[in-house]
């Protein structure tokens with residue numbers, strides 16, 4: 001178990017706080033959604049109120065993407081959310097950054113520049129090697145402690161996530177703590193346990209399905225979304241050209257064989273859609289599996305009503321349900337029903353856990369509430385839901401392994 005903010009003597013301590021505010025960015029290059037910033041308000045206000053000197057580290061986007069922008073608008077929005085001044089400096093570990101951090105007084109907060117503006121931060125390292133990168137060696141001398149609240153990035157072994165806790169005392173922030181409490185004890189949740197795998201990340205979902213079935217964590221795996229379509233094809237269903245081309249274009253064609261192998265090994269526990277919804281004459285039109293393939297240009301955009309009735313029945317007996325990924329193209333009103341009904345049914349299960357950024361925004365858009373836990377993480381949550389360790393959490397648990405430099 002990692003130390004938390006309860007173990008940190010905050011007053012007068014200069015703390016590097018890694019958060020995950022990787023967010024949608026508008027055409028103007030500014031923050032377009034503040035959900036991920038809101039998640040970190042508790043951790044940051046606690047550190048500020050307890051007299052910490054807070055230096056915030058975070059990434060935004062990936063190099064080359066339109067959302068690879070500075071953190072200036074994030075800092076402005078954080079200031080509003082915290083109702084407290086938050087400075088921003090366009091440097092991450094240079095002399096200017098060190099000066100900004102060294103000048104912090106108790107209760108001050110500064111956001112440093114996007115960590116991924118610096119190339120080593122977009123690489124993955126072993127923790128000891130990450131501790132020798134420019135980011136960590138540059139900033140570590142002006143920090144007393146490191147707090148990791150970036151659960152959603154904890155599956156990455158990047159310097160800001162695994163390097164700092166190797167050379168500084170490390171603590172889990174409140175978001176990290178809550179996520180680890182819930183997702184780290186998946187084996188202790190009530191049974192029977194059902195995993196619902198939808199969305200478009202087919203290879204990740206098949207990894208999860210293999211892992212949870214092999215480990216005996218899942219009693220059933222229900223498939224939906226593009227994942228469900230891949231399993232239908234693997235089961236010999238002709239979904240038509242439009243869905244097949246989509247799967248091929250997304251690079252998931254090879255996954256069909258893996259899905260078929262999974263069905264061979266665990267077919268009794270894997271539930272497949274019994275019908276799908278396509279667009280016909282501008283409207284939702286449902287087709288049973290026996291009525292497939294659809295017409296030429298019709299793609300399977302959602303699970304249909306028979307599938308929903310079948311999945312809802314299975315969920316009635318579940319003790320725990322773990323969901324990742326929407327059941328269909330929820331962004332289109334005609335195809336939001338599968339996601340809305342399936343996720344609504346899941347809220348009636350004793351323990352209901354949801355992971356995934358798109359999933360969380362689907363739920364907000366559809367007004368579905370009442371889960372036991374909605375994770376801030378997509379890839380990180382998926383990895384934890386298979387009871388696999390996360391590199392950033394392991395680095396926090398292991399603690400500093402290197403000699404601290406002597407004070408001048």
Ligand SMILES: Nc1ncnc2c1ncn2[C@@H]1O[C@H](COP(=O)(O)OP(=O)(O)OP(=O)(O)O)[C@@H](O)[C@H]1O
Nearest residue numbers: 199200201225226300301328329356357358359378
């Ligand atoms: N049948 C379908 N055909 C095409 N796209 C689909 C279908 N079902 C779901 N999708 C798309 O899947 C996307 C979300 O999938 P994704 O796997 O990225 O979700 P997530 O796990 O919640 O997100 P993340 O892991 O990025 O946080 C949505 O944009 C939705 O439109």
Ligand SMILES: O=C(O)[C@H](O)COP(=O)(O)O
Nearest residue numbers: 020022062152153378379
């Ligand atoms: O949005 C996320 O899932 C995390 O911030 C990690 O981002 P990445 O997938 O670009 O590493």
